[in-house]
Amino acid sequence: MIRELAFIDVLYLIAAMRWTLALTAIAFAGGTIVGLSVALLRVSPMAPLRWAAMVYVHAVQGTPLLAWLFVFFFGLSIVGITVSPWIAAAAAYSIYAGAFLGEIWRGCLQSIPRTQWEAGASLGLSFTEQLRHVIIPQAVRVAIPPTVGFLVQLIKNTSLAAVIGFVELTREGQLTTATTFRPFSVYLIVAALYFALCFPLTRWSRRLEGRLHVAR
Amino acid sequence: MIGALTYTFNFRDVFAAWEFLADGLMLTLLLSAITIVAGFAIGTLCAAGRVYGPRWLRLAIASYVEAIRNTPLIVQLFLVFFGLPSAGIKFDAVTASLIALTINLGAYTSEIVRAGIEAIPRSQIEAGAAMGLSGVQIFRYIVLFPALKIIYPALASQFVLLMLATSIVSQISAPDLFHAASIVQSRTFRDFEIYAVVAGAYLALALVFRLILAAIYQLVFVRR
Numbered sequence: 001m002i003r004e005l006a007f008i009d010v011l012y013l014i015a016a017m018r019w020t021l022a023l024t025a026i027a028f029a030g031g032t033i034v035g036l037s038v039a040l041l042r043v044s045p046m047a048p049l050r051w052a053a054m055v056y057v058h059a060v061q062g063t064p065l066l067a068w069l070f071v072f073f074f075g076l077s078i079v080g081i082t083v084s085p086w087i088a089a090a091a092a093y094s095i096y097a098g099a100f101l102g103e104i105w106r107g108c109l110q111s112i113p114r115t116q117w118e119a120g121a122s123l124g125l126s127f128t129e130q131l132r133h134v135i136i137p138q139a140v141r142v143a144i145p146p147t148v149g150f151l152v153q154l155i156k157n158t159s160l161a162a163v164i165g166f167v168e169l170t171r172e173g174q175l176t177t178a179t180t181f182r183p184f185s186v187y188l189i190v191a192a193l194y195f196a197l198c199f200p201l202t203r204w205s206r207r208l209e210g211r212l213h214v215a216r
Numbered sequence: 217m218i219g220a221l222t223y224t225f226n227f228r229d230v231f232a233a234w235e236f237l238a239d240g241l242m243l244t245l246l247l248s249a250i251t252i253v254a255g256f257a258i259g260t261l262c263a264a265g266r267v268y269g270p271r272w273l274r275l276a277i278a279s280y281v282e283a284i285r286n287t288p289l290i291v292q293l294f295l296v297f298f299g300l301p302s303a304g305i306k307f308d309a310v311t312a313s314l315i316a317l318t319i320n321l322g323a324y325t326s327e328i329v330r331a332g333i334e335a336i337p338r339s340q341i342e343a344g345a346a347m348g349l350s351g352v353q354i355f356r357y358i359v360l361f362p363a364l365k366i367i368y369p370a371l372a373s374q375f376v377l378l379m380l381a382t383s384i385v386s387q388i389s390a391p392d393l394f395h396a397a398s399i400v401q402s403r404t405f406r407d408f409e410i411y412a413v414v415a416g417a418y419l420a421l422a423l424v425f426r427l428i429l430a431a432i433y434q435l436v437f438v439r440r
Binding site for chain 1: 223225282283285286287288289290291292294295298299300301302303376380381383384386387394397398401407408411412414415418419422423
């Protein structure tokens with residue numbers, strides 16, 4: 001049934017943003033766990049661990065996110081499990097975000113001068129103690145601006161979950177288009193809503209970056 | 217988990233459709249190549265406009281860049297393919313994909329190139345002026361060329377990400393590699409096999425792109 005695009009549709013679109021945010025939160029949580037492991041493995045003193053983490057990062061950064069979503073949503077049927085869009089999306093986004101966050105955080109860990117590690121070692125700290133008490137507290141400061149920047153990427157990329165039927169902002173836009181047949185207005189509103197989410201974060205990330213440069 | 221033990225992988229159906237997949241691969245390559253060239257051109261022009269242009273131009277370019285960088289590509293694609301026809305402008309799926317991808321890459325490229333341009337010290341430009349170079353010559357030899365050399369790694373990564381992002385055009389039925397995969401999937405029901413193979417194909421493609429981009433760097437920036 002085709003009806004007019006009404007104010008209530010806009011409210012529905014705004015309401016659908018909560019699923020975009022929920023998905024972003026899940027992806028970020030999963031990505032943090034994976035990313036932290038990847039970053040630590042990449043600076044580990046054991047070469048095979050570093051290589052394994054590097055292969056993981058290159059594999060994920062060299063394949064489309066869409067492929068991961070489809071593999072988890074359709075592909076897992078081979079093990080006899082029917083996967084809900086939630087599980088499929090959570091798994092795919094954790095893998096995806098983990099690879100990118102892992103690379104970002106590795107860079108932050110490595111931006112801390114070698115001498116800091118050596119100073120820790122000369123105080124008799126073990127590798128994990130050096131990480132925990134010397135390197136990570138300094139690296140976190142460096143990590144915040146690019147992490148916020150990646151959060152913007154993540155919010156935008158949650159739109160791809162629409163293709164496996166996950167009803168978030170983009171999917172809600174598709175559904176609204178189907179009933180009102182006003183694709184231009186609907187997608188413009190959808191784009192504006194994404195912009196409202198992402199732009200403040202972009203600005204914030206840039207400000208944090210500026211502050212960091214001043215502090216140095 | 218029992219299912220995993222009893223499941224027989226069957227890649228035969230997937231490889232039987234290789235000609236079909238190869239057609240999709242060709243479009244993926246074509247979309248990526250055209251978008252990279254056009255997006256790079258737009259991005260460089262916008263970067264120059266943003267640094268040297270009059271105030272209104274700087275504002276216009278900044279709005280374009282922020283609007284694109286803060287909205288998802290798939291929504292931009294839907295706007296061009298589904299939205300614009302209601303304003304009387306119609307494109308086929310491939311043209312719409314090219315337009316959306318180029319606009320998208322142009323915005324990202326312009327930010328990267330601008331960072332490079334701004335990294336060139338003022339004294340270099342003054343030195344160029346002191347040697348009697350014209351404005352265009354200064355921009356070309358002293359600003360743009362070294363700037364591109366500085367930002368080349370970031371640019372190359374962006375191009376590879378763009379190639380992967382072209383998979384999104386499958387959602388408006390542009391017959392690229394990913395679209396071919398969904399067709400094969402619906403014909404054979406070999407869900408896992410087809411997406412595993414296609415993911416491998418993209419991975420190989422990303423590697424090839426990196427090699428080509430590294431070769432271009434050697435040719436353009438090193439052998440001189």
